[in-house]
Structures are given as C-alpha cells and as structure tokens.
Amino acid sequence: MLILVAACVLVDDAGLVLITKRPEGKPLAGLWEFPGGKVEACETPEHALIRELDEELGIDVAAPALTPLTFASYTYPAFHLLMPVYLCRHWTGEVAANEGQDLAWVRPEALTAYAMPPADEPLKQILPGLLGLSGDF
C-alpha cells in the first residue's frame, strides 16, 4: 500500500528549520519529523499541508508560499511512504505547539543530531545543500 504524506521544511528568518516530535502513543513516537501529514482523498498535497500546518502549528500558509523541494520514498513494514517535501519561508501567525508536541528550530546541518524516521535519513544529508549551505560543518 502506498501512502502519500505531505511535509514541510519551514525556514525562519535566521535560516533555522522547524522539526516536531512525534507524541507518545503514535507509531515512531519520540522521533523528530518535519511537520505535515497524510493527504486525504480529494485533497491536493498543498492543501493537505496548509491544513496540517494550521492544525498542528496554528500558522496560515498561502499555497504560493509552498515550493517543491524534494521527496522521500521509503518502504515501512506496513506501507510504502511517498512524501513530497515543500519549502516554506513565509507564513502568518506565530508557530505554536497546538497538539502539545515538542518543537525545535535547528540549523539544517544539525539535523543529523536528531533521531528522525528512517524515511527522513537521506533528507538530513541533502537539506543543507538544498537550502544553500555547504553541509560540510
């Protein structure tokens, strides 16, 4: 089974990237991930992401502010994950932990220090380069 999840690399004015911690009780609990979630039937990935960013973080993102950045494709035991990853640098509202989740703003090159789902491992490596950093530090 293929599941489609839209995720977002939110980058603030200082160049920091937001990651959120998956709560206890969910699969992959305790791992850090990029905000986002499953794309529902009849929803575009962009609209799913706008909905999830509002629900999870209380921010308002306009569709043109979402730029396709990369994707993850990974086989979990129960499904294959296809995850388009968007870049977003502009939103309105203050980022808040609406679901009580831990939040962290991190330098892209520091993502390797955070435990993330296996699907995200390649993203950790390429994000500094995609965001315009050398990735060598």
Ligand SMILES: Nc1nc2c([nH]c(=O)n2[C@@H]2O[C@H](COP(=O)(O)OP(=O)(O)OP(=O)(O)O)[C@@H](O)[C@H]2O)c(=O)[nH]1
């Ligand atoms: N949002 C997000 N999901 C990710 C990332 N990496 C990754 O493997 N996933 C997987 O993609 C799926 C995300 O769907 P989700 O967050 O809506 O699903 P869920 O199981 O938490 O909850 P739900 O079924 O109640 O909606 C999960 O299986 C999650 O483990 C990531 O960086 N961001």
